[in-house]
Amino acid sequence: MQGRFQPACKNARLAGVLLLCLWLAGCASTPQLAETTKQAIPRQATIEDVPFHSQRDYQCGPASLAMVLNHGEVDVSMESLIPQVFIPGREGSVQPEMLATVRRHGRIPFVLDNSFDALLTEIAAGHPVVVMQNLSLPTWPMWHYAVAIGYDLDAEEMTLHSGEEAERIESFRRFDATWARSERWAFIALPPGELPSGVGEQRALQAIAGYEGVQGAEATLPAWEAFVERFPDSGMGYFALGNARYAAGEAADAIEAFQSAVERRDDLGAAWLNLGLLLQARGEDGEARRALSRAAEMPGPWQEKATQALAQR
């Protein structure tokens, strides 16, 4: 019985595979850019000075990291990155650890917003982009990290440092077909104080807060300064700036930042509390009392601490 059914099964599988190919061929197409992006970026761009590291075995993750970090003037070798990011049991490197390793080397990883527009915009801004591709089909994945360093809108071609090949040219269509399989995952690594061109407020806030959790508030100060310049209405941004200034020993500037935070977000209890505590430490009791009372009014995790601080005077 089984012998009789097997060939039919095989044929069906083959037919399915062929259908899948046709379907995929119908789907894959040259990615389209928004008009605003086309206006904003040059027709061609290549970042010239990205060093190339040829990957060994399965080390496309460490190699890609070494390229973007070296381009950002971080002096680190591919060999020293391997034990920091490679997982022997998986014979590869996973996305969260790629980002974590960037943090360890004093750069902030910003994941881009999964669009071709964002990718080309960052390249045009001179930021090499680490992209994750599945070079094969979803059923037999062949995951791969490469560094996108250039594009040409007229030739419809990308330039990548990929695998063992520097400045590899790939058509937009083929590149996007392989990149789309990672849901167009890509990131850039920037020093604190620089932000991606088109980053959204929440995305930037999370990226910088993640960096601060690893490197500490003082090291993150330039990033928060840049953040509130880009997003001047963000109460949480000014709150974070206040903490970073305080960590850097600038108490008076920290107070100013906390005041900006509560002006923008009256409901931010943590900012009222920190403002009150700093004013209290400086002996400005009236102002401190006003801020702490405001924090004590708000139900939430800071209420208790604010009430205690009020009781101290």
Added chain:
Amino acid sequence: MKTLRRFLSPLLILALVLGSVSVSAAPLPASELVSTQAAISAERADADRERINEILSRAEVQDQLVAQGVDLAEVEARVAALSDEEAREMAEQLDQLPAGASVVGALVLIFLVLLVTDILGLTNVFPFTR
């Protein structure tokens, strides 16, 4: 891991409870400010439960990485560099996360299919098809 978890969970809960008790008993120095990370995570619901999960997640990620052959001397620093969200993601689905490696187990049928898709410009497995 299961048994470790069984022991660790009550211990952690106890530690967190004791932690908050001692905070409310002793008056804080005025300089101890609310950190940015604490404020951001408090904006989300279930902040406390998340904190417990987070500590467990990080322990679990360490175990998993060691089991996958990562050097013991490196594993702590690697896990410390993850953001809270990434640690959770790793703990929940390290096995499913794609690992960039660029190899494929190629059987003959797969080879042929990939050859065709390479020529169609859908994939990029074989360097000679460009």
